Amino acid sequence: MSALSVSYVILFYAAIGILVVGLGSRILRYVKTxxxxxxxxxxxxxxxxxxxxxxxREVVFFESLFKSNKWTWIFGWLFHVSLLxxxxxxxRYVIGPDNILGMLIGLEIVQSFGKYASYTMVIGLLGLLGRxxxxxxxxxxxxxxxxxxxxxxxSIAATGMLMTxxxxxxxxxxxxxxxxxxxxxxxNVPDSPLILIHLALVALLMIIFPVSKLLHAPGVFFSPTRxxxxxxREQRHIADWAVPLDETRGNK
Amino acid sequence: xxxxxxxxxxxxxxxxxxxxxxxxxxAPFVAxxxxxxxxxxPGELVDDWKDRAIEKMGELLGKYRSFQVYxxxxxxxxxxxxxxxxxxxxxxxxxxxxxxxxxxxxxYRRYFTFAGKYFPKLVGARDLTKExxxxxxxxxxxxxxxxxxxxxxxxxxxxxxISMAAREILDSVGVGQKYCNEIIAKVHKVGNNLxxxxxxxxxxxxxxxxxIEDDTGVKVRxxxxxxxxxxxxxxxxxxxxxxxxxxxxxxxxxxxHEAGVSWTLSSYASEAANFGMFIGSYENMQKVxxxxxxxxxxLGVKRIVHGECGHAWRVAYSFWNTLAGPFDFLDPNYPVPQxxxxxxxxxxxxxxxxxxxxxNDHRVVTFxxxxxxxxxxxxxxxxxxxxxxxxxIIKTVCNNYVDMDPDTIKEGTYCCGGGGGLLTDDLxxxxxxxxxxxxxxxxxxxxxxxxxxxxxxxxxxxSQFTKVLPYYKMGMDMIVSVHQLVSDALIxxxxxxxxxxxxxxxx
Numbered sequence: 001m002s003a004l005s006v007s008y009v010i011l012f013y014a015a016i017g018i019l020v021v022g023l024g025s026r027i028l029r030y031v032k033t034x035x036x037x038x039x040x041x042x043x044x045x046x047x048x049x050x051x052x053x054x055x056x057r058e059v060v061f062f063e064s065l066f067k068s069n070k071w072t073w074i075f076g077w078l079f080h081v082s083l084l085x086x087x088x089x090x091x092r093y094v095i096g097p098d099n100i101l102g103m104l105i106g107l108e109i110v111q112s113f114g115k116y117a118s119y120t121m122v123i124g125l126l127g128l129l130g131r132x133x134x135x136x137x138x139x140x141x142x143x144x145x146x147x148x149x150x151x152x153x154x155s156i157a158a159t160g161m162l163m164t165x166x167x168x169x170x171x172x173x174x175x176x177x178x179x180x181x182x183x184x185x186x187x188n189v190p191d192s193p194l195i196l197i198h199l200a201l202v203a204l205l206m207i208i209f210p211v212s213k214l215l216h217a218p219g220v221f222f223s224p225t226r227x228x229x230x231x232x233r234e235q236r237h238i239a240d241w242a243v244p245l246d247e248t249r250g251n252k
Numbered sequence: 253x254x255x256x257x258x259x260x261x262x263x264x265x266x267x268x269x270x271x272x273x274x275x276x277x278x279a280p281f282v283a284x285x286x287x288x289x290x291x292x293x294p295g296e297l298v299d300d301w302k303d304r305a306i307e308k309m310g311e312l313l314g315k316y317r318s319f320q321v322y323x324x325x326x327x328x329x330x331x332x333x334x335x336x337x338x339x340x341x342x343x344x345x346x347x348x349x350x351x352x353x354x355x356x357x358x359x360y361r362r363y364f365t366f367a368g369k370y371f372p373k374l375v376g377a378r379d380l381t382k383e384x385x386x387x388x389x390x391x392x393x394x395x396x397x398x399x400x401x402x403x404x405x406x407x408x409x410x411x412x413x414i415s416m417a418a419r420e421i422l423d424s425v426g427v428g429q430k431y432c433n434e435i436i437a438k439v440h441k442v443g444n445n446l447x448x449x450x451x452x453x454x455x456x457x458x459x460x461x462x463x464i465e466d467d468t469g470v471k472v473r474x475x476x477x478x479x480x481x482x483x484x485x486x487x488x489x490x491x492x493x494x495x496x497x498x499x500x501x502x503x504x505x506x507x508x509h510e511a512g513v514s515w516t517l518s519s520y521a522s523e524a525a526n527f528g529m530f531i532g533s534y535e536n537m538q539k540v541x542x543x544x545x546x547x548x549x550x551l552g553v554k555r556i557v558h559g560e561c562g563h564a565w566r567v568a569y570s571f572w573n574t575l576a577g578p579f580d581f582l583d584p585n586y587p588v589p590q591x592x593x594x595x596x597x598x599x600x601x602x603x604x605x606x607x608x609x610x611x612n613d614h615r616v617v618t619f620x621x622x623x624x625x626x627x628x629x630x631x632x633x634x635x636x637x638x639x640x641x642x643x644x645i646i647k648t649v650c651n652n653y654v655d656m657d658p659d660t661i662k663e664g665t666y667c668c669g670g671g672g673g674l675l676t677d678d679l680x681x682x683x684x685x686x687x688x689x690x691x692x693x694x695x696x697x698x699x700x701x702x703x704x705x706x707x708x709x710x711x712x713x714x715s716q717f718t719k720v721l722p723y724y725k726m727g728m729d730m731i732v733s734v735h736q737l738v739s740d741a742l743i744x745x746x747x748x749x750x751x752x753x754x755x756x757x758x759x
């Protein structure tokens with residue numbers, strides 16, 4: 001293996017490690033931190049299944065964002081859906097066509113949707129960047145990292161598009177590299193500059209995930225205003241740290 | 253009238269351009285040691301305030317999932333930037349919810365996150381300095397914790413949670429707000445925000461009984477500390493004190509009278525308000541709530557009914573069970589607590605109340621959804637009952653009702669501008685400016701539909717509107733209690749209905 005391939009293998013194992021451990025420990029922290037009071041944003045569902053629906057609408061349709069601002073919603077939703085479609089397309093690099101999942105991924109419809117999703121992804125990202133640059137209020141709240149995050153995603157999308165539509169790479173070799181990572185038999189990375197940039201940026205994205213605002217992805221599931229059932233009168237809700245206070249809280 | 257300009261009401265809502273630092277000098281009076289001590293806070297800024305503030309932040313991160321998740325999750329999408337009434341009214345960008353959160357998030361990042369520790373400039377992290385602390389004191393007292401921003405945030409980030417945490421941190425280093433902390437101490441000592449002792453309360457209630465009898469010829473009681481009564485009424489102390497609150501209290505008394513139930517007020521727990529919530533103090537909020545449990549046990553009541561008060565209804569509905577429950581000693585056939593609107597609505601459903609709607613014909617009424625009732629509680633069995641039940645009551649007792657702009661009511665309602673512990677004269681500028689979006693929507697229905705009155709079910713809303721309506725060239729008496737409308741139309745059993753008078757009023 002070339003030195004370049006060795007460094008990419010190390011990079012990816014490091015990135016996966018940081019992503020899994022970093023995200024895992026963050027999620028563990030969210031799980032372990034209690035929500036001592038009932039604070040769902042009302043009107044809220046009165047049953048658990050209602051809460052599942054509410055979170056589902058939030059995650060799938062971005063319901064609250066839709067209520068807030070249609071432009072941000074369109075660009076944001078377009079980007080995320082495109083990302084999901086592109087992700088499905090990329091699964092062909094790690095899942096072979098010899099099982100049902102692989103066959104589904106290999107379907108023309110999944111592949112072409114994934115392909116053209118790159119356009120909508122870029123439109124979405126440019127829209128979000130445009131809002132950040134040109135809407136005074138959004139510009140005011142933006143830090144350098146907010147712009148860099150969009151540029152990072154745009155660069156990943158752009159290099160991916162170049163490989164899809166302009167300068168193809170050896171995707172069998174890429175597949176061997178990707179599978180090799182998973183079965184712990186590292187293989188050479190294709191040495192086209194485009195794929196090397198694309199992969200490096202993806203690794204960077206994975207590395208910064210647990211230490212950046214990308215934590216909104218797990219965060220939404222742990223948001224007490226969205227995931228609590230409206231049943232405060234019916235069921236007593238009390239955090240572990242508040243239990244001892246019951247003993248000292250008053251005379252009765 | 254004041255050393256600031258009242259915003260000009262536009263024909264339609266407008267999202268303003270930002271004006272940097274427009275409200276940087278707004279800050280409430282700082283609590284003195286005598287206000288801080290009874291709450292268990294240091295009397296003045298402690299020497300090692302920086303370490304203690306960071307330590308407190310760390311403690312809260314471990315105790316409140318909301319605080320931890322919300323500080324991590326914001327993507328700066330801007331969805332909330334035009335949603336806060338204080339931003340719309342002041343144009344100060346730090347009154348945009350995300351920017352308000354960032355005043356604290358920037359410090360969180362600096363001390364608690366990898367990115368902020370090693371790349372502070374990149375992610376907008378900053379050291380905690382005295383200037384930052386002062387900025388917190390200023391801008392976290394320009395938030396009424398109304399939760400409107402949380403409705404529109406894709407992650408449900410609730411600035412109220414951040415501002416409560418910020419105030420708790422400030423209190424823990426000795427920088428408290430005089431208004432809130434003085435009041436909480438009064439409740440701990442006397443039992444209500446106004447510091448009304450039992451004899452004064454008794455006098456007031458007797459006076460009201462006489463007023464009702466003079467007015468209707470019927471003896472309606474307002475009992476105090478009556479052991480063995482079925483219902484304990486917990487209501488904001490403003491109801492004992494000022495217009496239009498007191499007319500609401502008369503309304504509750506008449507409804508109880510017609511329902512034929514025995515009820516009582518308590519001089520020990522003569523306050524529904526719980527400012528412990530505003531300062532984010534679980535312990536103080538619990539201590540205030542416990543007075544109600546103690547009063548209910550002492551008086552041996554079977555039910556608790558709650559008067560018209562917004563944040564208090566939030567504490568009662570959402571937090572009482574946690575803080576002062578379980579209420580297994582009360583009658584399980586009724587919700588604990590039950591809102592007076594639920595109580596009245598129930599009687600209306602059962603046809604137990606008789607009304608002469610024409611008594612309210614001189615009014616065209618609209619309803620202001622109080623922020624805490626709308627976004628932090630419920631009434632009845634179904635989600636949204638907090639919107640429908642008060643409206644159903646008003647429509648039962650009034651012939652003329654119109655809603656304001658749909659974007660400004662129900663879950664999207666604008667705060668009155670005086671909630672969250674800001675209802676103090678030293679914050680008049682932010683109160684007046686923060687009321688602008690509500691005033692704009694009200695003005696619209698006044699001009700288009702001839703609305704004469706706005707009804708509310710919150711003591712803070714009522715006090716705030718009484719004060720700010722004149723700034724916007726509207727009458728302070730436009731604001732009424734929902735149970736004032738009920739009271740005016742309710743026909744008491746045995747009451748002599750004077751037809752002539754009814755006709756006069758209708759004319």
